[in-house]
Amino acid sequence: MSHQVSVWRAAQLVGVARGVLQQQVRAGALVLSDGMVSTEALLRLYPGARLEESGLLERVAQIRDEAFGRRVRERLLPSQEVLAQRLFAQSQELADVRLHLQRYHALVIGLQKRTRELFSEHPADPSLKELEQQLTQGLAKALATESVDFLEVMDDMLKVMTAQVTVRPSGNQFLVEGHANLLQSGLHSGLKLNYGCGNGSCGMCKARVISGEVTRTQHFDYPLSETEKAQGYTLMCCHTAASSELTLELLEAGGPQDIPEQQLVAHVRAVTVLAPDTRLLHLQTPRSHRLRFLAGQSVSLGWHMPGQGDVHATYPVASCPCDDRNLLFFVTRDGSDSLAQHLFADDIPAGAAVTVLGPTGDFVLADGHRPLVFAACDEGFAPVKSLIEHALSLDDAPSMSLFWLATRSDGHFFSNQCRAWSEALDPFEYELVSHDDVMAGAQQIAHAMRADLFDIDCDFYLAGPQDFVRALHDELRAAGVPATQIFSSIS
Numbered sequence: 355m356s357h358q359v360s361v362w363r364a365a366q367l368v369g370v371a372r373g374v375l376q377q378q379v380r381a382g383a384l385v386l387s388d389g390m391v392s393t394e395a396l397l398r399l400y401p402g403a404r405l406e407e408s409g410l411l412e413r414v415a416q417i418r419d420e421a422f423g424r425r426v427r428e429r430l431l432p433s434q435e436v437l438a439q440r441l442f443a444q445s446q447e448l449a450d451v452r453l454h455l456q457r458y459h460a461l462v463i464g465l466q467k468r469t470r471e472l473f474s475e476h477p478a479d480p481s482l483k484e485l486e487q488q489l490t491q492g493l494a495k496a497l498a499t500e501s502v503d504f505l506e507v508m509d510d511m512l513k514v515m516t517a518q519v520t521v522r523p524s525g526n527q528f529l530v531e532g533h534a535n536l537l538q539s540g541l542h543s544g545l546k547l548n549y550g551c552g553n554g555s556c557g558m559c560k561a562r563v564i565s566g567e568v569t570r571t572q573h574f575d576y577p578l579s580e581t582e583k584a585q586g587y588t589l590m591c592c593h594t595a596a597s598s599e600l601t602l603e604l605l606e607a608g609g610p611q612d613i614p615e616q617q618l619v620a621h622v623r624a625v626t627v628l629a630p631d632t633r634l635l636h637l638q639t640p641r642s643h644r645l646r647f648l649a650g651q652s653v654s655l656g657w658h659m660p661g662q663g664d665v666h667a668t669y670p671v672a673s674c675p676c677d678d679r680n681l682l683f684f685v686t687r688d689g690s691d692s693l694a695q696h697l698f699a700d701d702i703p704a705g706a707a708v709t710v711l712g713p714t715g716d717f718v719l720a721d722g723h724r725p726l727v728f729a730a731c732d733e734g735f736a737p738v739k740s741l742i743e744h745a746l747s748l749d750d751a752p753s754m755s756l757f758w759l760a761t762r763s764d765g766h767f768f769s770n771q772c773r774a775w776s777e778a779l780d781p782f783e784y785e786l787v788s789h790d791d792v793m794a795g796a797q798q799i800a801h802a803m804r805a806d807l808f809d810i811d812c813d814f815y816l817a818g819p820q821d822f823v824r825a826l827h828d829e830l831r832a833a834g835v836p837a838t839q840i841f842s843s844i845s
């Protein structure tokens with residue numbers, strides 16, 4: 355019998371990205387009913403997801419060895435308490451179903467017995483004969499051994515390990531895995547959640563539980579009022595899902611305009627040499643004061659040089675908002691950037707305090723389900739890296755392509771990351787282009803894009819010097835790409 359699962363769950367069950375399933379929905383290969391997918395349709399599309407129906411012990415062995423087993427093992431388990439609560443809820447549901455089944459069975463047996471008695475009293479009545487036959491055949495069919503829907507079994511198993519949260523009013527969904535709290539899980543899924551301290555003291559991550567259960571993961575100081583408690587409010591940073599399914603009502607940012615300016619003091623965790631002229635600056639924020647930003651945005655950094663005053667510079671954040679405590683920046687040797695000069699002179703040691711002010715900028719991912727194309731020149735890779743990591747968290751884009759132009763010999767200072775994305779993700783492709791002339795390099799990228807990307811409906815994200823961005827923008831517009839599908843950041 356077919357069973358309905360959400361697109362998130364369906365993607366988990368067959369081991370593909372959610373964006374790939376959404377593309378199947380748009381192509382008409384998979385039909386959604388109230389946002390749900392039937393396991394029958396899923397198996398038709400992905401027959402490899404069916405486990406061999408060959409006996410329990412063999413199936414257990416297969417679970418250990420096959421792709422689904424791998425997906426299960428890759429998932430982190432929640433704490434014992436959470437696991438126990440979810441198992442208890444599932445066992446309770448199972449016990450209810452068993453009880454109902456027993457009662458229905460007793461009812462049918464009673465009806466069958468009574469019908470037989472009536473028929474023996476009135477053998478000439480054809481409707482009694484027909485009724486008795488119908489009951490006997492129906493009972494035989496219900497008791498017959500029929501193969502179960504294995505996707506349903508897998509779904510039940512995943513429900514214990516990973517809870518699914520639905521957000522109202524947006525309808526967004528995310529999964530809660532391992533020991534993560536609700537806030538961390540939502541941010542890892544790329545949602546633009548409202549929050550502040552991340553440790554239970556500001557109250558900004560407040561959400562209302564509409565259905566399901568939550569359980570506390572850490573102590574919190576923020577005093578929820580009695581009314582708020584009665585209305586089901588909880589703090590997402592201090593709770594996780596105790597039930598397999600949870601519906602929360604909460605505020606999400608619509609765009610950069612909803613992200614407030616923040617100021618905090620972070621500390622240098624490390625400065626790493628990536629190339630002779632590029633360093634990776636890794637800042638870490640305090641646990642109780644994180645930076646809320648959107649992928650692709652920039653911040654201003656300030657450092658106090660004893661005896662020489664303050665130096666400031668603005669850089670795009672090169673990391674994902676889902677890891678809001680660890681902020682990464684690519685800093686290049688630049689005579690006009692005094693902070694960069696101090697960094698290259700090794701004046702800024704690990705542990706140094708750096709003021710972070712921001713975020714600013716609107717080079718952020720647009721809502722939508724189109725394939726994503728990124729083009730970066732030199733350090734334009736920083737905001738693009740952040741956008742790619744955010745897109746990976748959202749798991750929504752059917753495919754991603756990256757073109758990275760380097761205008762100097764050591765310009766592809768993070769190419770290992772591109773290779774890692776490409777090896778780990780089917781729908782990710784990249785091309786590294788080298789040319790010391792920005793315009794010629796941009797033309798080379800436009801040529802490569804024209805080969806297979808101009809004709810399909812993509813969103814294009816361009817980041818780098820003005821000449822690079824303008825040249826590519828003009829090429830895209832000339833090829834008929836709507837202006838609303840081109841997003842630019844000039845460095």
Ligand code: FES
Nearest residue numbers: 551552557559591
């Ligand atoms: S983010 Fe401050 S209380 Fe949760």
